[in-house]
Every structure is written in C-alpha cells, then in structure tokens.
Amino acid sequence: MDLKSGYPFWAVKNGLMYAFPQLDTDLTCDVVVMGAGITGALVANELAGHGHDVVVVDRRDICWGSTSASTALLQYEIDTHATDLARRYDQASALLAYQSSLRAIGEIGELAHEVGDVDFATCESLYYASHRSDYSSLDDEFTWRKQHGFPVRWLSRAALKEEYGLKASAAILSSVAARVDPYRLASRLLDRMQRKGVRIFDRTEVTSMTATADSVQLTTNGGMSIKAKHTVVASGYESQQWLRPRVAKNLSSYAYISDPVDPAQLGWLANTMLWESSRPYIYLRATGDGRILVGGEDDDHDMPARRDRMVDRKAATLQRKVARLFPDLQAPPAFAWAGTFAETSDGLPLFGQHPQHGPRVLFALAYGGNGITYSMLGAGLLRAQIENRPHSLTELFAFARLG
C-alpha cells in the first residue's frame, strides 16, 4: 500500500536517523510488534519497559509509514464532539474518552522529555465555528466540557476578533494541547529500545500470521519465522489487510509546511494551534523553528495515484484558505505532501483482539485525527490485556462496539 505522496517534512528534515538490520534468523519472544511507526514504538516501549521480551519488525525503514506524514497536533479534543459521543453511547463513555485523552497529552509530554530533542512543546488549541449554524453545537460542547472540568474558555465573536483577529461567531479555547516531531519521537524511542536490548528489524515484512491457543507464529518475506506469546498488529492503515470486513474508511489528507516565519508575523500562532468545526477541517500549528504547518482538504477516498497528482493543487487551496484567515501572513509552502488517513464511524480507535484471530493477536489501530494520542492510550491498554488485567478503555476501544 502506498501511504504517502510528495515530501513529508519530517522525513526530509531528519533523514534516516538510525540503522536497523533485516531479520535473517528464526526468533522466539514474548511479544512481536508488527509495525515500527509511532504506534509500534509506543506499544513496544510500554511492554519492554515492563519486562516483556519484545521484537519489532517493519516492512519499510522504521517510521517511514504514516508517522512520517503526520502533522502531529496532540489534542485531547476528539474529532467527534463529546456531546455526540454521549448521545451515541452514554455520558460515562464520552467522559472516559475525553478524560483519558487529556491525560495522554501529559504522558506523551513526559515521554518526550525523557527521550529528549523531539520538538515537543505544549500549546493552546483554538477551535472556531466555521459557520454561524455551528454556533449552537459549539455552545453545547463548551457547556459539556466546562461542566466536566475541562480546561476551556468561551470566546464570543467580539473576544475572538479582539484577542485573535479572527472573524467567526464563537470559539472554544483549550489550554491543553501539544505538538511534536512524530518521526523523531518514534525513531529516538526505537533507537533507545534497541540500545536496551529490544530486537528491532526493518525491511522485514510479515507475510503470514497463524495463531493457536497459546502462541502466534509469523512468517516474514525472507522466510524467517517468529514465534511469540502475543502479536500486536501496529501496522497503521495497512492493518486492515488482516481483517474482513474493513473496520474503517480510508481517506487522503493533505499538508504543507512553510519556511521559518518572522516571530512578529507568527504572533499568537507560535503557541496556539487552530482548527474549525467544518468536517473535514483546516488546521494550523507552528513548529519549534517557527514554521507554519497547515493541513486539511481531505478526500473522502484514498487513491494514491490521484493523491500524488493533487498534492500541489491541494496545498494551493490550503494556502488560499490560510490567506483568508491571516491576510498579512507570508508563509507559502516549502514542502507539501499527503498521506493515507483512516477514520472509524465514531472517531474512536480500535485496540484489542478481533474474533477473526483470537486472543493472541491484538490490534492497535489508532485511527482518527488524534492518532498519536490514541497510540499513547493504546500502549497502556494493550499491556493490560497482555498481562491479563482489566483496563478502563478495553470496552470503549474494542471492535465489538462497532457491531
């Protein structure tokens, strides 16, 4: 599967940071993690850090999948409003999803500081009403979040104009959000794990997976076998090849990044990310070196050849939208790219076993706009499942909820 088009900035900026071998021998271990993107890195880190003997394999170079294309806004605010989740499930589920995600931002921050040098920074998140007709759903969402103690402030049309110079009927300002270089975080985590003894192999594709009652056997494209007590399928949007029927819809999402911008021009964008209530939405954030990163313009299908052709045109459309919001900002695209993206019908991820493969195979499908936050949550959740312990998110993130 072709996961990305154009020039994803993180891969260009960082290059191939570390070298890992190809697998050329048979292995046994406690857990084999299939996929070395941000999800596989976080899951392997959680397991290896708690005494599990972990092997990680990736069919590409590590982090060369969607992780290199991610714009990596870290938010507890899920693409599905909490009020919609509460209507679809119940209040307790909505609260659990939002509170867990809020906690995960702090946990990613702690890990980023531990690993160091991954362009992590906390920031604020400004979510504005794209149309006047969105006002009441934003108002309901704000009331719900305020009632449940989330760190939010309501901005009226006048306050939004005065404080941010933006024209919209209202916005929710959240004081908890963050940003990171996802490629660097995952790569540095994997390197740290390798130095601590975790066996990591790239350019090693899993071609078959057979589960029995007490083990899983994987075969690789090089004809090697890996026998483990559990497998975690952290293969990103390619994971669905192991599942029938599909559990999520694949889309294409587009992004561009500017050269570093004069701090005076950047203004409040230096520490506030911006997104809107339309779906799909446009979003913006700054990087540590003062670039503007813009994303959106999603297609509701994913056709790599078409996506390749559309990158520049979509970047131009995004740029026009940014110019309407910030007429004085001079920040044209320096690099533009696109990637496969997937979302579930409720905006929540899928972690855990699937009836098709039994209890030894655990999926880590961090699908949705909050993929990285979800991966952080999924790491703890999957460790609990492997250790046979209950976890508060098991049911909410399970395949069973989708019927």
Ligand SMILES: Cc1cc2nc3c(=O)[nH]c(=O)nc-3n(C[C@H](O)[C@H](O)[C@H](O)COP(=O)(O)OP(=O)(O)OC[C@H]3O[C@@H](n4cnc5c(N)ncnc54)[C@H](O)[C@@H]3O)c2cc1C
């Ligand atoms: C344009 C774009 C913008 C995004 N913006 C955000 C954002 O702002 N915030 C956010 O939180 N998330 C965002 N996301 C989503 C986020 O990037 C994803 O959730 C995340 O990258 C998924 O990581 P992953 O490790 O699950 O998948 P990947 O990074 O794709 O890693 C999976 C790995 O599995 C490997 N693999 C696949 N099949 C096999 C096999 N058979 N054998 C061995 N290895 C295999 C692949 O080679 C790949 O390296 C964005 C995504 C895109 C595309």
